Amino acid sequence: PLREWVPRREEWLAELLHYEGHCEFTAEYCPRCGDHNAETRCLDCDDLTLYCQACIVTMHKRSPFHQLKVRSQTIxxxxxxxxxxxxxxxxxxxxxxxxxxxxxxxxxxxxxxxxxxxxxxxxxxxxxxxxxxxxxxxxxxxxxx
Known part of the structure; x- marks a missing residue:
């Protein structure tokens, strides 16, 4: 397994760094409401999409212990x-x-x-x-x- 992974380590690193950034989600406005800046995502949910603060709060009423991330700053x-x-x-x-x-x-x-x-x-x-x-x-x- 390690011999198979070594040639692809740069690809894996690029994917991990890509995840730490904004991934493919570069839209300025929240995809849920369309009104506010999309700058927050949840590190515990499977969804990597960026949402506005109001929508992320609404979406997490049932998951208040999830870790949220604003742009490059972790809350x-x-x-x-x-x-x-x-x-x-x-x-x-x-x-x-x-x-x-x-x-x-x-x-x-x-x-x-x-x-x-x-x-x-x-x-x-x-x-x-x-x-x-x-x-x-x-x-x-x-x-x-």
Whole structure:
């Protein structure tokens, strides 16, 4: 296998460097909305397409722990909250609470198999609200402290 690979190592290196850049996606505008600059992609999704910040946030409401990359600058895994991505407790994914309670200065830390993530998190503060620990458990997050 190594003897077969050695003659093609330059080709492999070029492909890996190509992936680290923008690949074939050089469009100025977001392919999803067509309105904003396409400069962000997800390093954890299979899709290498560049999207605008608003679309990447919408697309990651169900995957808030993915690592996002803006042009040539990687946002740390703990940085999805910097994009305005916020996990809403007590309501279906994608729905906003009419009476949210923002937690810990919007710096909620989650330990996940992919790393330590600092995310925005709002607890539901509606009339029929569950306790915070129960809201976390419903979201499959285990409360630690």
């Amino acid at each position: 740390p895994q703990s940085g999805t909250d910097k994009f305005g991505l916020c996990i809403q407790m007590g309501h279906p994914t994608g729905d906003r609470c009419p009476n949210p309670q923002r937690m810990w200065g919007d710096d909620f830390v989650v330990l996940d198999v992919s790393g330590i993530h600092q995310v925005g998190l709002d607890f539901c503060n509606c009339e029929s609200v569950q306790p915070h620990d129960v809201q976390l458990l419903h979201a499959r997050l285990f409360p630690a402290t």
